[in-house]
Amino acid sequence: MNTIAVDAMGGDSAPEEIVKGAIKAKNLGIDVILSGDKNLIEPFLNNTKIPIVHYPEVISMDENPARAIRSKKNSSIVGAMQLVKDKKASAVFSAGSTGASLVAAIAVLGKIKGVIRPAIASVLPSVNQDIVLLDSGASLDVKPKVLLQFAAMGSKFAEVIFDLPSPRIGLLNNGEEASKGRDLEKSTYKLLKSSKLNFIGNIEGKDFASDSADVFVTDGFTGNIVLKTMEGTAKLQQSMIKKSLKGNLFKPLLLPVNKALQPVRDRLDPDKTNGAYLLGVNGIVTIAHGASSSEAVMNSIIFSSKTVEKGFISKFAETISEI
Amino acid sequence: MNTIAVDAMGGDSAPEEIVKGAIKAKNLGIDVILSGDKNLIEPFLNNTKIPIVHYPEVISMDENPARAIRSKKNSSIVGAMQLVKDKKASAVFSAGSTGASLVAAIAVLGKIKGVIRPAIASVLPSVNQDIVLLDSGASLDVKPKVLLQFAAMGSKFAEVIFDLPSPRIGLLNNGEEASKGRDLEKSTYKLLKSSKLNFIGNIEGKDFASDSADVFVTDGFTGNIVLKTMEGTAKLQQSMIKKSLKGNLFKPLLLPVNKALQPVRDRLDPDKTNGAYLLGVNGIVTIAHGASSSEAVMNSIIFSSKTVEKGFISKFAETISEI
Secondary structure (H helix, E strand, O other), X not given: OOEEEEEOOOOOOOOHHHHHHHHHHHHOOOEEEEEEOHHHHHHHHOOOOOOEEEOOEOOOOOOOHXXXXXXXXXXXXXXXXXXXXXXXXXXXXXXXXXXXXXXXXXXXXXXXXXXXXXXXXXXXXXXXXXXXXXXXXXXXXXXXXXXXXXXXXXXXXXXXXXXXXXXOEEEEOOOOOOOOOOHHHHHHHHHHHOXXXXXXXXXXXXXXXXXXXXXXXXXXXXXXXXXXXXXXXXHHHHHHHHHHHHHHXXXXXXXXXXXXXXXXXXXXXXXXXXXXXXXXXXXXXEEOOOOOOHHHHHHHHHHHHHHHHOOHHHHHHHHHHHO | OOEEEEEOOOOOOXXXXXXXXXXXXXXXXXXXXXXXXXXXXXXXXXXXXXXXXXXXXXXXOOOOHHHHHHHOOOEHHHHHHHHHHOOOOOEEEEOOOHHHHHHHHHHHHOEOOOOOXXXXXXXXXXXXXXXXXXXXXXXXXXXXXXXXXXHHHHHHHHHHHHOOOOOOEEEEOOOOOOOOOOHHHHHHHHHHHOOOOOEEEEEOHHHHHOOOOOEEEOOHHHXXXXXXXXXXXXXXXXXXXXXXXXXXXXXXXXXXXXXXHHHHHHHOOOOOOOOEEEEOEOOEEXXXXXXXXXXXXXXXXXXXXXXXXXXXXXXXXXXHHHO
16 A cells, blocks of 8 residues: 545635646656545546545645644644544645644654654755755754654665665764854764764754765754755845846857756755655654645655655664664 | 054954955055064065054963953054053054953953943945844853943944934844843843834844844844854855755856955954954044954054044043933
8 A cells, every 4th residue: 555645725826826736747647645624636537536525624834833733623633633543544635734734643642752853954055965954954953862753764764765775874963063053063073983883973954965975963943944045045045146147148148058968957946856754753744845736746755655665663673772 | 644554463364364355455544553572573564565563472362351452562463552651542443362362452442431331343245234133242251231332333333433313222132022022132122112212123133134123132142143053054055055046057158246245245244344342442443353354454443543533432421421
């Protein structure tokens, strides 16, 4: 069984873009189940046969996640988690509120034994291959022991998903020296140094361009700021480039140059990438940007399916018990 | 009197690049004094007449700043600060260790009355105009009251340096809503909301591309990570673009396209920009990237000189007493 439970109501253009993405994935041979309001989903299904579990409530982006999950037992995200809990699906995909996905996952699936705090692992493009940044927003304020667990979870993630035998782990810090950082980084450095992980030391934001680490470890506040700063900087540079090309290039050249730059824009566009993974809960949960297009939804569902095939969760549970 | 004291020994290619930059500034009519080892500086001066104060000790990038400033009373950075203290210069420029500049500034010049912690304000490019990010590395762990002061210092800085009557202040956070962030951001939000500053609310990393704020306020750890992530992301995208253009563009077009992109690379290159300002100390202190070229050194010296002309420090002192 390799079925992906899709939260049909989560996302800026839900359910339309989500259902369309699910149909695209279905047409590629992936089994999907939609969780959400039957009446709102069906009009977009046309003749495609995808099962729906009717969970009519929706949690919006600006609701308090903990309160919303407590009060809306019939929300689409809870329904998607329940499908995995009941072994009717192997993974959850949602483009809805990250906070709600996190709280729902903990409430319905539970944390993996030994995990102190879950983390969001974001897969990001780098020079030669993808890298993992975690935590990118699940746990804002953490202790050194929690960062050590994040490092172990990120290491296992990169090992299984990227097929790397010994992923290079870096601690995001404000300098390379062991003495750098807040008390959090100084203590975490020592824990990582004496762990069995392939810890390469402190790394900096500029190392996103240097291919020096596979896993970037930090707290959820810093990770979230980093993720969005990358998004902002990429867009800022693109708008500067647009202006500069217009001002400095012979006009007929603009079209081919813009076309040649499109792959880069796509690669750095969070709406088009494979999303992020919730690590530390008893199930595979993939979360995506609220603005995800049907294409991005399809890509995330494909990726979730591959993650299931790789036996990620069972390999993962061992990791935590080993720390 | 409008003389800039230049730390001739600070920087990866000091004293050569620094002295060359000072000569370029001098040739544009700016008075400079060099602080450092006379014997190492003179060979690069050729026939240019620039006064030198002999401070033979050098503080390297990897020394503990506090310990180094205590033990090396004759270091070039201390000498530069002393020139301002003795009213022989109006501002300090250094491309050496940021930590050493910070500690030397506090030790020799002292903090402005009322300032709890100094901050580093970095001037960064944005869509239509420059913006200020502070703190970008002076005070890693701070209290809400300190962030409020950073906001006030950043506001006055943008007002004087960018000629903005009422700079828009944003608090860097992991979401827009008032409820977002760690305890630090939640408490600071309230302080900013009830202050006289033009506080526009929480802003995110993606807002670096949105022209929504003039001043980005955060703690020194997060600010430093943001600064370097911007650097890393810009370089990553440039290397992706290079590859994509090579693969997708007719070869004779590469040269003109690369030329048209050069202004963007320059604008996002921290080695070529105007550096950063140490705010909250009794004097103008400009610090630059260790890898600064002589051109960057010259630009920073010009900028320091303009800052002196604008009467920055006297305007600044009022601000703090008003909070």
